[in-house]
Amino acid sequence: MKxxxxxxxxxxxxxxxxxxxxxNVPARDVQGCRFVKNYDxxxxxxxxxxxxxxxxxxxxxxxxxxFPGNYRGWRNCDPVDLFDAPIEQYVSDDKKAIERNxxxxxxxxxxxxxxxxxxxxxxxxxxxxxxxxxxxNARLKEPGKVVRARFSNIERTHILNxxxxxxxxxxxxxxxxxxxxxxxxxxxASFTRNLSLFAQPILRERGFGDEKQxxxxxxxxxxxxxxxxxxxxxxxxxxxxDFWTIRIMHEKxxxxxxxxxxxxxxxxxMSVVILFERCLVARTARVTKVQTKPTSKWKPLPLxxxxxxxxxxxxxxxxxxxxxxxxEQLYQKGWISYPRxxxxxxxxxxxxxxxxxxxxxxxxxxxxxQGLVNGGFSQPRNGRNNDKAHPPIHPxxxxxxxxxxxxxxxxxxxxxxxxxxxxxxxxxGSKTEVSIAYGSEAFNASGLMVLERNYLDVYPYxxxxxxxxxxxxxxxxxxxxxxxxxxxxxxxxPSYLTExxxxxxxxxxxxxxxxxxxxxxxxxKERSYVVARPRGRQPRQEGEEGSDxxxxxxxxxxxxxxxxxxxxxxxxxxxxxxxxxxxSNNNNNNNASSSxxxxxxxxxxxxxxxxxxxxxxxxxxxxxxxxxxxxxxxMELRMKAICEGKKTKQEVVQESIDQYRSVYLQxxxxxxxxxxxxxxxxxxxxxxxxxxxxxxxxxSLKSFQRHDSLIWPNNILLAFQNCKINTKNYCMGSTxxxxxx
Numbered sequence: 110m111k112x113x114x115x116x117x118x119x120x121x122x123x124x125x126x127x128x129x130x131x132x133n134v135p136a137r138d139v140q141g142c143r144f145v146k147n148y149d150x151x152x153x154x155x156x157x158x159x160x161x162x163x164x165x166x167x168x169x170x171x172x173x174x175x176f177p178g179n180y181r182g183w184r185n186c187d188p189v190d191l192f193d194a195p196i197e198q199y200v201s202d203d204k205k206a207i208e209r210n211x212x213x214x215x216x217x218x219x220x221x222x223x224x225x226x227x228x229x230x231x232x233x234x235x236x237x238x239x240x241x242x243x244x245x246n247a248r249l250k251e252p253g254k255v256v257r258a259r260f261s262n263i264e265r266t267h268i269l270n271x272x273x274x275x276x277x278x279x280x281x282x283x284x285x286x287x288x289x290x291x292x293x294x295x296x297x298a299s300f301t302r303n304l305s306l307f308a309q310p311i312l313r314e315r316g317f318g319d320e321k322q323x324x325x326x327x328x329x330x331x332x333x334x335x336x337x338x339x340x341x342x343x344x345x346x347x348x349x350x351d352f353w354t355i356r357i358m359h360e361k362x363x364x365x366x367x368x369x370x371x372x373x374x375x376x377x378x379m380s381v382v383i384l385f386e387r388c389l390v391a392r393t394a395r396v397t398k399v400q401t402k403p404t405s406k407w408k409p410l411p412l413x414x415x416x417x418x419x420x421x422x423x424x425x426x427x428x429x430x431x432x433x434x435x436x437e438q439l440y441q442k443g444w445i446s447y448p449r450x451x452x453x454x455x456x457x458x459x460x461x462x463x464x465x466x467x468x469x470x471x472x473x474x475x476x477x478x479q480g481l482v483n484g485g486f487s488q489p490r491n492g493r494n495n496d497k498a499h500p501p502i503h504p505x506x507x508x509x510x511x512x513x514x515x516x517x518x519x520x521x522x523x524x525x526x527x528x529x530x531x532x533x534x535x536x537x538g539s540k541t542e543v544s545i546a547y548g549s550e551a552f553n554a555s556g557l558m559v560l561e562r563n564y565l566d567v568y569p570y571x572x573x574x575x576x577x578x579x580x581x582x583x584x585x586x587x588x589x590x591x592x593x594x595x596x597x598x599x600x601x602x603p604s605y606l607t608e609x610x611x612x613x614x615x616x617x618x619x620x621x622x623x624x625x626x627x628x629x630x631x632x633x634k635e636r637s638y639v640v641a642r643p644r645g646r647q648p649r650q651e652g653e654e655g656s657d658x659x660x661x662x663x664x665x666x667x668x669x670x671x672x673x674x675x676x677x678x679x680x681x682x683x684x685x686x687x688x689x690x691x692x693s694n695n696n697n698n699n700n701a702s703s704s705x706x707x708x709x710x711x712x713x714x715x716x717x718x719x720x721x722x723x724x725x726x727x728x729x730x731x732x733x734x735x736x737x738x739x740x741x742x743x744m745e746l747r748m749k750a751i752c753e754g755k756k757t758k759q760e761v762v763q764e765s766i767d768q769y770r771s772v773y774l775q776x777x778x779x780x781x782x783x784x785x786x787x788x789x790x791x792x793x794x795x796x797x798x799x800x801x802x803x804x805x806x807x808x809s810l811k812s813f814q815r816h817d818s819l820i821w822p823n824n825i826l827l828a829f830q831n832c833k834i835n836t837k838n839y840c841m842g843s844t845x846x847x848x849x850x
């Protein structure tokens with residue numbers, strides 16, 4: 110009996126073949142494709158007995174989708190016709206050899222065993238493999254002839270268990286992907302063609318682009334850009350506001366204690382002066398409360414894909430897109446588990462201690478891992494999410510760091526340290542709080558003493574250190590403060606949107622999946638809609654209050670009222686609130702890098718083209734803007750409903766097409782708004798480009814870009830320096846999202 114096994118990529122096929130075949134299974138070349146091999150071996154399956162097995166692979170999706178020839182010419186039809194035009198599914202020339210190989214290998218197979226990644230995309234690729242196998246052997250259409258493996262890493266025991274316990278393909282998840290592919294093609298193609306044909310004359314008249322210039326639209330791409338533009342205008346339109354606070358210092362037992370005003374600060378100087386005078390009249394302060402209590406800093410939650418991307422861009426100096434590429438490499442080599450997961454809780458029956466034991470073999474964390482093995486192990490915390498497909502990202506084998514590339518080392522070390530931190534104890538400390546009444550006002554001081562670092566010893570990405578020591582105070586104690594004064598300051602604007610913040614906003618608003626968010630961010634950079642630069646550290650403004658635990662001072666960006674700084678025009682919307690929430694909800698929001706002029710975090714600034722697109726669509730006055738996340742979030746919820754069996758593919762496709770077609774037709778009637786904004790932005794950019802031409806070459810431009818005060822011309826120069834790069838005849842969604850070599 111023969112079994113044909115097909116993996117999603119050749120590296121997985123090779124690893125699985127070696128595990129099932131006893132190691133070093135010989136490979137056969139595949140005619141016409143150097144990226145795929147065939148591996149032949151024997152394996153005893155519980156269901157089928159001892160079988161001859163051929164293991165091969167694809168390189169991602171086999172099928173592509175496009176419109177028929179009479180719809181491919183951009184001027185052959187009205188773009189709105191693409192919402193209902195027929196779609197052809199085909200195998201591209203570079204995949205035909207792979208399809209022929211599956212057909213040939215399936216010809217004499219009794220069973221097809223699919224080994225694609227266990228996520229939505231993998232289920233859909235599995236259906237494409239099944240279709241190719243059916244073309245080679247119709248007998249495989251019989252019930253029970255096609256199964257799939259359920260696995261989350263390629264460790265030997267795990268693979269053997271998957272081979273012995275096959276399951277059926279999840280048709281609902283495959284349908285969800287099929288609906289996403291069709292919608293991305295129809296929506297992306299119609300809006301991209303319309304937008305490009307509209308923008309080309311405007312760009313050409315002003316010397317930007319040519320008749321091939323593409324201005325692309327994507328239902329995930331535009332909301333992502335919208336977040337960046339929203340924050341940009343909050344920063345640029347921010348109006349600082351003066352504030353005043355009262356500072357109290359008292360020295361006792363040679364220890365200086367700084368007390369923070371309970372009101373924090375006020376924006377009326379005379380009110381502060383009056384309250385301050387009342388304090389001075391009282392002369393003495395009275396201790397109203399002294400409390401010492403144990404406190405803890407919770408260890409991090411198990412690692413999800415979104416958290417890996419956010420932490421990778423914050424701590425590892427890698428873009429989220431690059432973090433995912435490196436994590437995929439580590440997974441394919443068998444060092445970590447599957448890196449695309451929403452799960453932040455380990456199954457209670459999963460034995461984690463053998464995984465900890467493996468990390469005692471070496472590496473800078475070996476001694477800590479040994480301590481966990483010797484009795485320090487603690488069950489990880491449970492988060493709220495479980496996708497029922499994969500466990501949290503964790504190491505599955507030990508690898509000497511010297512065997513990895515520099516980027517692999519950094520990502521692997523983070524995954525290992527995060528896992529060991531999850532298996533440790535919370536950090537423990539003691540916090541003392543002292544409250545005083547001085548005149549009519551209340552002031553507070555606190556001190557933290559870290560007693561047990563625990564997980565912090567292996568996880569340097571979190572910071573929690575002892576703060577000021579407080580002298581012994583007793584309730585009702587009276588003293589005369591050594592120093593009392595009014596201190597002034599000024600509110601600070603929010604920072605430009607960073608990559609971790611953007612990922613948090615996308616996650617909170619349902620833009621893309623955990624596995625595709627990095628791709629959408631990379632896309633808006635590739636399209637020259639935004640530029641990325643290292644974030645400069647913002648020095649503390651004089652008068653800003655530092656918190657007692659070492660956190661950043663209160664800024665207007667972190668509170669709906671804090672700072673009361675005004676951002677006129679745009680900037681009061683979802684982008685600002687979401688950014689603050691994304692930061693505060695993250696368990697690991699302390700930057701571990703050393704102090705300096707810049708950090709490893711990238712911040713995004715929209716180009717003139719990016720701003721013109723978002724402003725133009727916002728000015729059309731839609732009830733639901735294309736630049737906001739709501740339309741795409743609804744689409745993602747519908748796809749989830751397919752997976753849950755609540756909706757069919759046909760229902761979801763039709764509902765989404767009707768919704769986007771309505772917006773498209775409305776936009777056609779309001780193109781003047783987009784034209785007006787585009788002309789204003791581009792005319793202004795032309796003037797600035799002419800004005801700044803003396804900078805000449807790129808090296809001068811780079812020097813010019815360092816000045817934040819000139820960020821507007823900096824945007825324009827960067828936007829149109831690369832304006833003609835992307836002239837490929839591209840429609841968002843016309844290709845599949847996962848292709849591997």
